[in-house]
Amino acid sequence: MLSKAQVKYIQSFAHKKFRDEERAFVAEGPKVVGEYLQERPGDLLALYALPAWIDEHTEVMVGLSRRVHVVEPSDLDRISFLTTPNTVLAVIRKPEQPSSPDLSAPCTLVLDDIQDPGNLGTIIRTADWFGVRTIICSASTADAWNPKVVQSTMGSLMRVQVWYTDLVDLINAHADIPLWAAALEGRQVDKLEKPPHILLLIGNESKGIRPSLLDRAQERLTIPKVGKAESLNASVATGILLSQLAV
């Protein structure tokens, strides 16, 4: 059985401050944990798994045994961030932010204040599908290492760099890369000639992109509306634009 202190330690990863101090985050489920185990075992700081999971991953008991805790379902219930706990939970080292972002992919996402963890996670997963290497977020965007975000990235956080910075500074520092903004009114992507690299700016779920940033964009992109919905969900809009821009 896990001690109260162990349970409290894991529960503390709900808080950004604690994740920042520990430079670590929590991920759950065999899919995500399995991907880290295969590609970045050194980043697994601690594993809490049911005996059934261990039986299927006996290799961890060789290389990582000091970091593995075999737990009962009742323990997993206490430490899990999921409504229905899975079979394994891992504490994983947060990647270091490199000194400058990798903007070499055809499209780099720039998020101005995305608030919903599910949206952010889905955007990271979609970015990974479309080969986006870097997502740059305003400081007030949801934290990518929040357990709910991690859950909806489905492992893509391992492959996509997520950066937090002042977006005005970023745009100033990379004024040579065209800045295109997703907007309710603008031009359709297929009417435009795609430059080799762009920064694609996506706004907050209800307020959109703040005017001081929108004014800096060289193009406003829109998705043609046939029906009557007032807007599209931020992650759906991002997916549609990436399907047109990232390939």
Add this chain to the structure above:
Amino acid sequence: MLSKAQVKYIQSFAHKKFRDEERAFVAEGPKVVGEYLQERPGDLLALYALPAWIDEHTEVMVGLSRRVHVVEPSDLDRISFLTTPNTVLAVIRKPEQPSSPDLSAPCTLVLDDIQDPGNLGTIIRTADWFGVRTIICSASTADAWNPKVVQSTMGSLMRVQVWYTDLVDLINAHADIPLWAAALEGRQVDKLEKPPHILLLIGNESKGIRPSLLDRAQERLTIPKVGKAESLNASVATGILLSQLAV
């Protein structure tokens, strides 16, 4: 102050059985409730609103006053399905399912067992943006009148017909309309000639489309992958395909 019986009545709308019996559902927030007030006031069976909301919508006190309950924030807290209650909650009449579905739009969605309420709500909202008139769901798909689904539709449930039926029967009854399926492997939409009407089949979040339905599809559509994510979120994939098919 609301009575215990009133609070219990509203909380019961969490359950599908109760919603079916009452032929009603709950929606919250000034945007959605405001849209019903404007377009379908007769469907508003009861309104629970803070005084501030009433002050901005004094017209309801003329036409609908017998159905309006002015409540305090503490009351709204007790009946709300939201983490952060808004200013108004409405009990709304569920639309009757017409005797046959309207399949006249260029694209009709067919959902095989979408489970996540947020995904279903986002799909309904996205369908509304792209002019889809009807969404046909397998009986085991999440219920469209679940409060979490209603919340993420952002009012689109008023404009998009959502049907529940046996999908095999549906496909048999409409064998004249081409059935295209979203799949991880298939052809790209821009390589295909679009028929005037199609049924677009979308599968469950983890299992995809069940084989007996997938076998019935005349085409399998895929979204080109550049990066490494294993799959796309169901609502993002639906949005990308609709952006190519519905316009």
